[in-house]
Amino acid sequence: MITRRHILGGLAGMALPIRLRAGEDGHRPIPSTGEAIPAIGLGSWITFNVGNDPVLRGRSAAVIAAFFEEGGGMIDSSPMYGSSQEVIGDGLARLGYPAALFSADKVWTRAVDGDAQIEATRRNWGVEQFDLLQVHNLVAWRSHLPRLSEMKAAGLVRYVGITTSHGRRHRDFEAVMKAHPLDFVQLTLNAVDREIETRLLPLARDRGMAVIVNRPFRRGALPERLRNAPLPGWAAEIGVTSWAQALIKFILAHPAVTVAIPATTRVDHVRENKAAALGPMPDAALRERIARDVDRAI
């Protein structure tokens, strides 16, 4: 079996410029337990918030089905995302709740409403319990985080984390990371939003926290703006056939990143995203070049 260590060792010997694998099957370990999960998850902001529209619900279910055909993994949602939780529950029910599901949701309400919201979220998904519950955007975290930790101790959730996005409240986020034993942190990272690389990603590594990356495409804006730009020569070296895959590899190539959660309404995009977790990954130098090329092209 080819391991990451073998490849890194081999590459060091050959002194080639680029190569680092995410794992031969696109999985990454959760530092706190060693459990491996697929490096590409599925976000749900906007894309799955389709209300009761039967056509759009069917399309969402097809996306979820394709996600599991490609190995499944983390699906992430929030009470802030309208009907997304119910649409995910609908899609999972159609598939009979696949074993490859890693269910992740959040609590996003006043402290006193936390228990009720978590229960409502659980019912929307139709799961017995969540794999991961996170405090959304640090809202009322002083109350919610102890609540989630108690749930974890009682076996009602497997992992606990906190989230932010758009670069918000990083100073507070860092303080919570330093003070609390979190399993996961969720943050924004992409080729143009790289603030977390300076302090938060190294801190997550030091503290043994898994990192979920949201907004890998800036809500679709990056692939859209890169649509007419030709792929540079390095694309073939890392085995990508689209800018979207290059953007994902840019994220996964950071050693602190555990999983990226692009959201989509398209089955072909799910498969394309999943494929980006396989094959060679850019090294640090190529990551910088990707970021420069993206910045130049948009």
Next chain:
Amino acid sequence: MTGWLDYAIADFVPFSAEAYWRLIENYSREVWPLHLAAFALGAVAIFLTVRPFPWSGRAVACLLAVVWAWVGWRFVGTEYAALNWAGEGFMWAFMVQAALLLVFGVIGGGLGLGAPGPARRIDLGLAVAAVALYPMVAMVSGRPVAGAEVFGIHPDPTALATLGLAALAPHGLTAMALSIIPLAWVAVSALTLIALGAPEAWVLIAALALALGGLLLRRPARV
């Protein structure tokens, strides 16, 4: 809840333009042909305002109260709330507006035709446009007929027509009290459409400017 100031407008719009327009179209198909009755109610409200009877002011207020309660419950609370976590709060705002119309419009002095002048022309023009022309915005924007937004069925033309008719109230306090929630809704809706990249937002912004102009230019009517 902490951290509200960290959010941008787009963060409060958790749905796509596709999901929103399809919601309006699907809802329109469900409640059709109530559009015809709602359009007739709008026309009656404008007629009673322009050619008033002694009881017209109260009748128009009562009619608008029923419409706000219906749109609030059926569209905002039942349909829109499925896409937006804030939908239930908006529904209650619609119910408060219905109550205000009853209190100020029926129990109070009622609505009216306002004093002659530019404000009356603006307010009446706004109400007529909201009832008669707003349904065409969808078609002009390239959306299907089912996407036509109609007074008494959908919130935006309902709020715009109410702004026009409320601003004509003889008493300034009545006009202001009955304009606050419609103004707020139109502003929220315009911001939502901007976040969705929908050009229809500019129709609402223009109408909002007209409504504010009508309120600022108003003169007390002879009661």
